[in-house]
Amino acid sequence: MVDTPINLLLVEDNPGDARLIRELLKEVGLPGYQVTQAGHLSQALEAVAGQTFDIILTDLTLPDSRGLEAFRALRTAAPTTAVVVLSGVDDETLAVGAVREGAQDYLDKGRLEPHVLGRAIRYAIERQRAEVELITQEAFYHSLVEHLPQNIFRKDLNERFTFANQRFCQLLGRSREEIIGKTDFDFYPPELATKYQKDDQEVIRSGKIFETVEENVSPSGEKIYVQVVKTPIRDVQGQIFSTQCIFWDITERKRFEEQLQQKNAELAAIAEALRRSHEELKSAQLQLIQAEKMESIGTLAAGVAHEVKNPLAILQMGINYLSKKVPTEDENVAMVLQEMREAITRADATTRSLLEFAASRQLKMRPEDLNDIIHGTLKMVRHALTDSQIEVSRELAESLPKVMADRTQIQQVFVNIFMNAVHAMPKGGQLIVRTYPKTMSETTHREGSRKSTHLWVGEKVVAAEVDDSGTGIPEENLAKIFDPFFTTKPAGQGTGLGLPVSKKIVELHGGAIMIRNRPDGGVRVTLLFKQAKEQT
Amino acid sequence: MSRKKRILLVDDEKSFTSLLKLNLEETNKYEVRVENWAEDAVKAAREFQPDLVLLDIIMPRLPGGNVAALIEADPQLKGTPVVFLTAAVRRAQVEDHDGIIGDHPCLAKPATVEEITAMIEKHARA
Numbered sequence: 001m002v003d004t005p006i007n008l009l010l011v012e013d014n015p016g017d018a019r020l021i022r023e024l025l026k027e028v029g030l031p032g033y034q035v036t037q038a039g040h041l042s043q044a045l046e047a048v049a050g051q052t053f054d055i056i057l058t059d060l061t062l063p064d065s066r067g068l069e070a071f072r073a074l075r076t077a078a079p080t081t082a083v084v085v086l087s088g089v090d091d092e093t094l095a096v097g098a099v100r101e102g103a104q105d106y107l108d109k110g111r112l113e114p115h116v117l118g119r120a121i122r123y124a125i126e127r128q129r130a131e132v133e134l135i136t137q138e139a140f141y142h143s144l145v146e147h148l149p150q151n152i153f154r155k156d157l158n159e160r161f162t163f164a165n166q167r168f169c170q171l172l173g174r175s176r177e178e179i180i181g182k183t184d185f186d187f188y189p190p191e192l193a194t195k196y197q198k199d200d201q202e203v204i205r206s207g208k209i210f211e212t213v214e215e216n217v218s219p220s221g222e223k224i225y226v227q228v229v230k231t232p233i234r235d236v237q238g239q240i241f242s243t244q245c246i247f248w249d250i251t252e253r254k255r256f257e258e259q260l261q262q263k264n265a266e267l268a269a270i271a272e273a274l275r276r277s278h279e280e281l282k283s284a285q286l287q288l289i290q291a292e293k294m295e296s297i298g299t300l301a302a303g304v305a306h307e308v309k310n311p312l313a314i315l316q317m318g319i320n321y322l323s324k325k326v327p328t329e330d331e332n333v334a335m336v337l338q339e340m341r342e343a344i345t346r347a348d349a350t351t352r353s354l355l356e357f358a359a360s361r362q363l364k365m366r367p368e369d370l371n372d373i374i375h376g377t378l379k380m381v382r383h384a385l386t387d388s389q390i391e392v393s394r395e396l397a398e399s400l401p402k403v404m405a406d407r408t409q410i411q412q413v414f415v416n417i418f419m420n421a422v423h424a425m426p427k428g429g430q431l432i433v434r435t436y437p438k439t440m441s442e443t444t445h446r447e448g449s450r451k452s453t454h455l456w457v458g459e460k461v462v463a464a465e466v467d468d469s470g471t472g473i474p475e476e477n478l479a480k481i482f483d484p485f486f487t488t489k490p491a492g493q494g495t496g497l498g499l500p501v502s503k504k505i506v507e508l509h510g511g512a513i514m515i516r517n518r519p520d521g522g523v524r525v526t527l528l529f530k531q532a533k534e535q536t
Numbered sequence: 537m538s539r540k541k542r543i544l545l546v547d548d549e550k551s552f553t554s555l556l557k558l559n560l561e562e563t564n565k566y567e568v569r570v571e572n573w574a575e576d577a578v579k580a581a582r583e584f585q586p587d588l589v590l591l592d593i594i595m596p597r598l599p600g601g602n603v604a605a606l607i608e609a610d611p612q613l614k615g616t617p618v619v620f621l622t623a624a625v626r627r628a629q630v631e632d633h634d635g636i637i638g639d640h641p642c643l644a645k646p647a648t649v650e651e652i653t654a655m656i657e658k659h660a661r662a
Contacts, residue, residue, distance in 0.1 A: 302624075306594060309623030310549050313645035317555035320649040324562055348646055 005032035006121065007051070011044040011058035011074070012037070012086065017109055021057065021086075021117070028118035041065040041073060048077045054125050055082045057107075060094050067091075071098045082128030084120055104128055150248040154233065157204065159183045159197050162242060192216075200243045203230045207240060213250065225254040298355075305351040312344050312351075319344070353497035363409060363508055367402040367532040370410075370435055370462050377414035378433070384419065389428030397436045403462050403529040409505045413513075416498040417466050417525050424470025424523065432467040437531070455512055455528060464527040472517045481515060540567040541660050544584055546577045546603060547592035547621070556590075559649045566656070574598035578606045581613050588660035590652070591640075593622040604640060617659045621645060621652070 008025075012018040018037060025033065036053070038044035041062045048056075056078065062070050074083060085106040087095035095106035104124035107117065145152055151168040155161055164172075164179045172179060172187050184193035203210045210230040218224045227250045233242040319340050326333050378385075378392060385392060421431050440459045455461060473481065477488065482503050499515075506513045511529040518524045543566045545553045553570040560566045571580040574595040581589065589607065593600035600620060607613045623645040643655055 306623045309645045310552065313623065313647070314549065314551045314555060316646040316648060317552060317559055320559050321555060321562065344646055 005034060006030055006054045006125070008033055008035050008121070009044060009047055009053045009056045009058075010035055010037045011039075011041070011056060011062065011070070013039045013059065013062050017059070017086070020109075020112070024112055024114050024117050027114035028121070029114075030118065030121070039063070041070050044070075044074060045077050048074065048081070053078065053081050055084065055121055055128075057084050057086055057121075059086045059109075060091055060098070061088070067094055068097055068101065071101065071103060075102055080128070080132050082124040084124045150246045152244070152246050153179075154242050154244045155183075155200060156242055157240070159200060199228075199230055200245075203232050203243050204240055207232050213254075214247075222251075224249060224251040226250065301354050305355050308347065308351050312347055315340070316344055350497075353501065356497070356501055363406040365404045365406055365509075368405040368407055368410070369400060370403055370405075370464055370529065371396045371400055373405070373407060373410050374414060374433055374435065374464065377411050377418065380411070381415060381418045381422070384422045385431070388422050388425060390422060390425055391428075391430050393430065393432045395432060395434040400435055401437050401460070401462055402532040403509075404532045405509055405529065406505075410509070413502040413505050413527070414466075416502045420498065420525075421466065421468035421470065421523075424468050424472075429469035429522075430467075431469075432465075434463075434465040434467070436463055437461070438463050438528075440528075455510075455530070460531045461511075461528045462531055464529075466525045466527075467518060467522060469522045472521060472523055473515070475517075478515070478517070540565060541587045541656065542566075542584060543568045543656060543660070544577075544581055544586035544589045545570045546572075546574060546580075546589060546595075546600070548572055548574065548595045549592070556649075556652070560653070560656075563653060565653075574600070574603055577603045578610060578613070581607060581616065582610070586616060587662075588617045588619060588656055590621050590656075591618050593620055594624050617661060619643065619655050619659055621647065 010018060010021060012021065018039075022035065022037075025035065036047050036051075038047055039062075041064050044056070044058070047053075056074055058070060058074060060067060060070055065073065071083065071085060074081075083098075083103045085095045085098045085103050086109050087106050088109055092106075092108070095103075099106055104127050105120050107120055146166045148165070149167065150165075151171055152163075152165040153161055153168050154163040160181050160183055161179050164176055169176050169179060174187075179187075184196045187193075188196065199210055199212070210228075212228050214226045214228055216224050216226055226247050228245065228247040230243055230245045232240045233244050235241050319337055323337050326337070374394070374396065378394075418431070425431075438461055440455050440457050440461055443456050482499050503513050506527060506529075509529060511527060513528075514526045516524050516526075543560060545556060545568060547553050547570075550572050553572060557568040557570055560568050569580060569584045569586070571577050574592075575598050577589075577591075577598075589604075591600045591603055595603075600622065604618045604620075607616055607618060618640045620640055620642040622642065641655060641659055643651060
C-alpha cells in the first residue's frame with residue numbers, strides 16, 4: 001500500500017472544482033501529500049518536466065487543450081505516472097476512452113466523496129506501479145526470448161504454432177505471421193513433422209520435460225546434431241494448453257566431443273602400446289639377467305660337477321676292485337661296500353640334478369598336444385604307479401588346443417610331479433590327471449615380481465591338474481617346496497631339486513605352476529601353459 | 537684263450553687310471569697301458585698299438601677331442617677305436633646322443649667297471 005507522502009499534480013482550470021478537490025483531499029486521510037496545481041496543460045507539462053509525480057488528477061477540458069489530447073500529452077510526458085481522469089456529466093464517454101488508453105481510473109466530479117477519491121488515488125498508484133513492473137519484466141523476458149541463440153516456439157494442443165522467436169523465424173526463412181497458425185507439416189518433410197508432433201504429444205501425455213539430441217542432415221548434406229528441450233505449458237488451473245520447444249545446434253560441441261573421444265582412444269592405444277613395450281622391455285631385461293645368471297651358475301655347476309665326478313669315478317674304481325679282492329664271507333664288508341656304492345650313486349645323482357637345474361636351457365619349442373605328453377609320461381612311470389597300487393584316472397579334454405613346448409622338458413616336469421604323487425601315496429591311492437582349455441581370469445603377475453614372464457587376464461591357456469589322494473603338504477612347508485634342496489623325503493630318495501627344476505622349466509615356457517592342498521585331502525598341482533598362437 | 541686286448545688309458549687323473557688298470561687287468565682279459573700326459577698319447581699309441589683307446593676329454597694342455605683327431609690322422613693308428621670316458625658330460629646328454637659324441641662312443645664318469653668292459657667288448661678290435 002501507499003504509505004509514503006504522495007506527490008500529486010492537479011490539472012484543473014475551474015477554481016471551484018480545484019478548491020473542492022483540495023478540500024476533499026484533506027479529508028481523505030492520506031499519510032501525507034503535496035499538491036501542485038496547474039490550470040493549463042502547458043503548465044502541467046512544465047511541472048511534469050520538472051519533477052516526478054506519483055499521480056496526476058486531470059480534467060479533460062482545459063483552456064489550451066480539449067478531449068483526449070490533454071491526457072495523451074501528459075501520458076507521453078510522464079509515461080510511468082498514474083493518471084486519473086476527472087470528468088463532468090457531459091464528458092464521461094471521453095473519460096472511458098482515456099481509461100482504454102491507459103488511464104488508471106476516472107472520477108465523476110459531481111459525485112466526489114473523500115473515501116472515493118482516497119481509494120481511487122491509492123489504487124491508481126498501486127496499479128500503475130504494478131503495470132510498470134510487469135512491463136519491465138515482460139521487456140526483459142521478451143528480450144531474452146528474442147536474443148537468446150536458441151530457437152524457441154510454442155504450439156497449441158492442435159500442433160499449431162502460437163509463438164516463434166526471431167531466430168526460429170530466421171531458421172525457417174518465414175516471418176512470424178507466416179508461421180503462427182501453421183503446423184510442422186507446412187515446413188518439414190512428413191516423416192520429420194510426424195516425429196516432432198509425436199514428441200509434443202508425449203510431452204502433453206506425460207506432462208514432463210522431454211529432452212533429446214536429434215541427428216539431422218543439413219541442406220548442404222552435413223550431419224548436424226540438435227539439442228531439443230520440450231516442456232508443457234500449464235494454465236492457471238494447471239491444465240496443459242500448450243507445448244514449448246527450445247532447440248539449438250550442438251554440432252560443433254558434438255564434433256569436439258567426438259574428436260576428444262577419438263583423441264582419447266588414440267591416447268589410450270598409445271598408453272597401452274607403451275605399457276606393452278615397457279613390459280616387453282622389462283621382460284627382455286629380466287630374461288637377459290636371468291640368462292647371464294644361469295650362464296654363470298651353469299659354468300660354476302659344470303666345473304664343480306666335473307671336479308666331483310672325477311673323485312667319484314676313482315672311488316667307483318676302488319670299490320669295484322675291493323669288491324673282488326676282499327673276502328666275501330664277511331657280511332659287514334659286503335654291507336660297507338654296498339653302502340659306499342649307493343653313496344656314489346647319490347652323489348652322482350645330486351651333481352646331475354644340479355647341472356640340470358643350472359643348465360641354461362635351449363628349449364626346442366614346438367606346438368605339442370599336452371594330452372599326448374601326459375599319456376607318454378604316464379607310460380614312463382607306470383611301473384612305479386602299479387608297484388604302489390595307484391589307480392590313475394584321466395580326464396583329458398578332447399580337441400585340446402596345442403601349447404608351445406619342449407616335449408622332453410615337459411615330460412621331465414610330469415615325471416617329477418607323478419613321482420612326488422607316488423611318494424605321497426606309499427600305501428596306494430588315486431591319481432587324477434585332468435586337462436582343459438581356459439581363459440585367465442586373474443594374472444599370475446604379482447606387483448613387484450621380478451619374474452620375466454606372466455600370464456595376463458584374458459590370456460588363453462591350457463591347464464593341467466594332477467590330483468593325488470596322499471597326505472598333503474604341511475602348511476609350513478608350502479612356501480618352501482620350490483626352494484632348491486628342500487625335501488622331506490628320506491635321505492637318498494630325493495635330491496630336493498625336482499620341483500625347482502620343474503618350476504624353472506614351466507617358467508621358461510612362459511607358464512605357471514601352482515601347488516595347493518585339496519580341501520578333501522591330497523595335493524593338487526596345476527600347470528598353465530600358453531596356447532600356441534597358430535593352431536594347426 | 538684268445539689273446540688279451542690291448543687297452544690304452546689316456547687320462548690325467550693318476551688315481552683313476554691306476555685303479556681302472558687294476559680292475560681291467562683283474563678280469564684277465566686286457567693288457568692295459570696308462571698314459572697320464574695327453575701330449576704323449578699318440579707316441580704311446582704308436583708303441584703300444586692298442587685295440588681300443590679309453591680317452592678322457594678335459595685334460596690340461598691337450599683336450600681329448602684333439603687327441604682323438606691326432607690318432608685318426610696318424611697313418612699307423614688310423615681306425616683305432618676310441619671311447620671317451622669323461623666327467624664333462626652327464627649320462628642324460630650321452631643318452632640323448634645315442635652314446636656317440638663326435639663320432640666316438642662315450643661313457644660318463646662315474647661308470648662302473650661292468651659298463652666300461654661292456655663298452656670295450658662292443659668297440660675294441662678283435
